[in-house]
Amino acid sequence: MRRVLAAAIAALTVTTAGAAATADPGQAAARSGWGRPALAPAAPTPGDPGLGDSYFPDYGNGGYDVDHYDIRLRYEPATDQLSGTTTILARATQDLSRFNLDFLLDVESVRVNGFSATFAREGVHELAITAPRPIVRGQSLTIVVKYAGVPSETLVNGYSGWTRTADGGLAVNEPESAWWWYPSNDHPLDKANWDVSVSVPAGVEVLSNGVQPRPPLAEAGNRMRWSWRSTSPGATYESFLAVGQYDIVTDTAPNGQPVVNAYSTSLGALGPAARASIERTAEIVDWESTIFGPYPFEAQGGVAGPVDGIGFALETQTRPVYGPGFWRRGSNTYVVVHENAHQWFGASVSVADWRHIWLNEGFASYAEWLWSEEQGEGTAQELFDFTYATYPADDEFWQVTPGDPGADNVFDGAVYDRGAMALHQLRLAVGDDAFFRILPQWTAAHRHGNGTVEQFQALAEQVSGQDLNAVFTTWLFTKGRPELSGSAAARTATAPAEPKSWARLRESHRLLAH
Numbered sequence: 001m002r003r004v005l006a007a008a009i010a011a012l013t014v015t016t017a018g019a020a021a022t023a024d025p026g027q028a029a030a031r032s033g034w035g036r037p038a039l040a041p042a043a044p045t046p047g048d049p050g051l052g053d054s055y056f057p058d059y060g061n062g063g064y065d066v067d068h069y070d071i072r073l074r075y076e077p078a079t080d081q082l083s084g085t086t087t088i089l090a091r092a093t094q095d096l097s098r099f100n101l102d103f104l105l106d107v108e109s110v111r112v113n114g115f116s117a118t119f120a121r122e123g124v125h126e127l128a129i130t131a132p133r134p135i136v137r138g139q140s141l142t143i144v145v146k147y148a149g150v151p152s153e154t155l156v157n158g159y160s161g162w163t164r165t166a167d168g169g170l171a172v173n174e175p176e177s178a179w180w181w182y183p184s185n186d187h188p189l190d191k192a193n194w195d196v197s198v199s200v201p202a203g204v205e206v207l208s209n210g211v212q213p214r215p216p217l218a219e220a221g222n223r224m225r226w227s228w229r230s231t232s233p234g235a236t237y238e239s240f241l242a243v244g245q246y247d248i249v250t251d252t253a254p255n256g257q258p259v260v261n262a263y264s265t266s267l268g269a270l271g272p273a274a275r276a277s278i279e280r281t282a283e284i285v286d287w288e289s290t291i292f293g294p295y296p297f298e299a300q301g302g303v304a305g306p307v308d309g310i311g312f313a314l315e316t317q318t319r320p321v322y323g324p325g326f327w328r329r330g331s332n333t334y335v336v337v338h339e340n341a342h343q344w345f346g347a348s349v350s351v352a353d354w355r356h357i358w359l360n361e362g363f364a365s366y367a368e369w370l371w372s373e374e375q376g377e378g379t380a381q382e383l384f385d386f387t388y389a390t391y392p393a394d395d396e397f398w399q400v401t402p403g404d405p406g407a408d409n410v411f412d413g414a415v416y417d418r419g420a421m422a423l424h425q426l427r428l429a430v431g432d433d434a435f436f437r438i439l440p441q442w443t444a445a446h447r448h449g450n451g452t453v454e455q456f457q458a459l460a461e462q463v464s465g466q467d468l469n470a471v472f473t474t475w476l477f478t479k480g481r482p483e484l485s486g487s488a489a490a491r492t493a494t495a496p497a498e499p500k501s502w503a504r505l506r507e508s509h510r511l512l513a514h
């Protein structure tokens with residue numbers, strides 16, 4: 001995961017007022033029932049242009065909850081021209097005079113429940129929509145947006161979340177990626193499932209999340225239409241689109257699920273290392289399932305992106321996308337472990353607010369430590385000791401608090417490495433028995449939902465029967481290198497031996513964090 005320029009974007013945009021910071025739109029809808037309130041109706045009001053995220057307050061929108069996106073597109077790799085229609089099935093969670101979507105491409109028309117609606121661009125990425133008829137709380141909404149544009153040339157602060165490549169393009173980014181290919185309620189609080197259908201010239205491949213409900217269909221003009229379907233609820237940043245020249249390998253996982261892996265034909269000499277890593281996805285997911293609980297999605301896989309694509313990797317739901325840099329030193333199962341751990345920690349249990357990013361990156365990084373232990377390449381304790389000794393007490397590394405790193409530091413290296421250290425300290429505090437009960441209980445309790453660091457601490461305390469405030473405060477929320485005592489202090493006082501997995505972990509985190 002990686003986010004680019006999010007902080008700069010947030011700083012530029014207007015801060016929204018009055019958004020309910022902790023409201024889950026779905027829960028709000030459920031609480032409100034289906035009809036109008038019994039009391040005298042108040043005048044409809046505008047939906048908030050954000051969901052009140054503490055780091056990115058105008059990401060997502062208030063006043064409605066999306067159930068489904070039907071994204072039907074046409075794409076020209078030669079020109080990067082993207083056009084199409086997205087149909088959004090949603091439900092109003094308040095009486096609405098207007099509402100917003102997050103989107104950047106040029107909009108041709110918007111219809112709400114069949115009626116033509118007026119629309120206007122506001123702020124950096126807001127599309128404000130006013131329907132001709134009033135919208136009442138609980139009402140079903142069918143929002144049809146027709147649009148077109150060249151996503152790689154649609155810039156925010158000089159930046160596009162869409163990566164154009166020699167053979168196509170990639171919509172892969174965190175937290176901002178949907179803006180460049182479909183209109184959405186772009187915050188993990190509003191989960192939905194989605195269908196993606198893209199028409200491309202014959203001979204071009206299209207990858208996305210989930211399963212293929214049907215094989216690619218021939219269309220007029222020597223074109224093919226590819227279809228993908230996500231049947232589990234997902235956050236918008238977990239969706240992706242990859243168009244280009246790919247070799248696709250399909251298989252069945254030990255749990256019976258479809259596996260779809262794809263390898264850019266541009267990888268050349270990097271191809272075998274990519275395959276030797278990503279082809280182990282089903283094995284790794286199987287292993288992770290024994291630690292984190294049942295795999296939460298309907299399909300598995302991975303996409304090895306092209307040499308001129310992204311420089312990072314992202315845990316896109318059911319099918320992470322990897323940049324080419326991970327294969328330059330040979331095969332790398334650690335990044336596959338990291339991105340697939342995010343299927344539990346990030347994709348299924350998503351942050352309720354971006355300040356809780358430790359729930360994603362700390363856990364995915366600790367999964368790598370557990371894999372190192374499993375592979376006999378260094379125990380989690382050895383990795384903890386070496387990490388601790390690697391960063392002197394006066395290193396800036398210790399100035400970022402993973403529990404609330406700040407909007408500028410969401411993907412700082414400390415969120416990964418100190419984040420993993422924090423989990424290791426929790427494990428030491430509660431013991432292996434409790435620790436390995438806490439993890440699957442957490443993924444079960446918040447499956448396909450959202451979570452906060454405070455909720456995780458409460459669960460850990462409930463399972464262990466211990467007050468863990470000191471561990472969480474020290475390792476997640478206090479600047480500076482925590483003091484160790486006893487044998488731990490002695491082990492880290494002299495330079496510990498470098499675990500075998502260290503160099504590989506270092507290299508991967510250098511690409512993932514920034």
Ligand SMILES: [Zn+2]
Nearest residue numbers: 001361364512
């Ligand atoms: Zn990650």
